[in-house]
Amino acid sequence: MTGNLAHLTLAFGLLGNVVSFMVFLAPIPTFYKVYKRKSTEGFQSAPYVVGLFSAxxxxxxxxxxxxxxxxxxxxxVGCVIETLYICFFLYYAPKKARMESLKLIVLLIVVGFGLIVILTQFLASGVTRGVIVGWICLVFSLCVFVAPLGVVRQVIQTKSVEYMPILLSVALTLSAIMWFFYGLLLGDFNIAIPNVLGFTFGILQMILYFMYKNKKPVIDEKIPTFDAKTSEMEQKIPEFKDQKIIDVVKLETLMQSERAKLHKNGYDVAHEDAKPQVPSNVPNHTIEVTA
Structure with missing residues (x-):
């Protein structure tokens, strides 16, 4: 019975390694985009720094x-992969993003992890040290698994799953299942308990994905599209044109009226450079007309 339990524990541990390795490789498409654009604009280094700290x-x-x-x-393996991600990010990041990433690395990796190691080495011993570090791992893992709640809230508000990669959600759920049974069979609840939450949130994300994958995003109903704005402008343009035509007609009518008055007074207005018609009984001298 004990031998079967050990084999089962080993099987779940190996499966957990395989699935977790796939999860570590999930950001590769993201970094391929960064490589093509030669910039990290729109991406953050925090997930990779947190992943390195957790590993x-x-x-x-x-x-x-x-x-x-x-x-x-x-x-x-996770430490190596996350370190490569961080170096890649720092290489292509703008100066401001690079400085923020370096601050986060110093705060979390150097200061945070360094203090945990130093304090547990000097202030605890033996089994107590393992218990303290186990509780720190448990609390931190719970915080990591709670992080996707922001994505869940965004999906519910917008009714859009654009920013919820379903394959990654499935991989994380499978990983949580494997490590839960691995920790349970070992009797290590520091490993098992956080993965209960990971499994729960993974299932929730997949349910939301299938609920909203065919829904029309709410943002489309609230924010006018470019086509809608263009159509509205086109509706206003004819009104402007009509008003312009009316003004031209009024001006033409006024000019005709002035021409009629000049013609009545004996002036030729057939051409723009028309000169006044001088009656025969009027002496030959220049007549100035002010219009």
């Missing part, structure tokens, strides 16, 4: 335990 934290916890070698393997 380092779980490795430290695994070294304090004796039977969780599979945690070390996958999180070591």
């Amino acid at each position: 380092m934290l779980w490795i430290y916890y695994a070294f304090l335990k004796t039977n969780v070698m599979l945690l070390i393997t996958i999180n070591s």
Whole structure:
């Protein structure tokens, strides 16, 4: 019975490694876009810095335990991949984004992780150290799994799943299932408990995806589209043209009236450079007309 349990634990651990490796590779399309654009505009480094911090934290916890070698393997791979992502981001990031990323790295990786290691090494010992680090891992993992609530809220408000990648949600859900059973079979609740929340949120995201994938986004109903604005402008243009035509007609009528008056007084207005018609009984001298 014990042998079967060990084999089952190993199977879930290996599956957890495979699925988690796929999750680590999920951002590759994002960085391909960054490479093509030669810029990180619109993207943030925070997810990769947090991912690196989480992997380092779980490795430290695994070294304090004796039977969780599979945690070390996958999180070591995760550290390498997340470090590559961060270096790639820093290379293409604008100066402002690069400085913000460096501040986050110093705050979370250097200061945060450094303080955890130093304090637990000097203020705790033996089993107590492992318990403290285990609780830190548990709380941090819960915070990471709560992070997708922002995406869930956005999906509900906009009725759009544009920013919810379904494949990543499925991968995260499968990963949570594997690591939950791995932790449960080991009797390590620091591993099992956070993945209950991860599994729950993963299922919620998939339900929302299938609910709203064919829905029309709310933003389309509230914000006029470019075509709508163009159509509105086209409706106003004829009104302007009509008014202009009316003004031209009025001006033409006024000019005809003035021409009629001049003609009545004996002047030839057939041409723009018309000269007055001088009656025969009028002496030959220049007549100035002021109109």
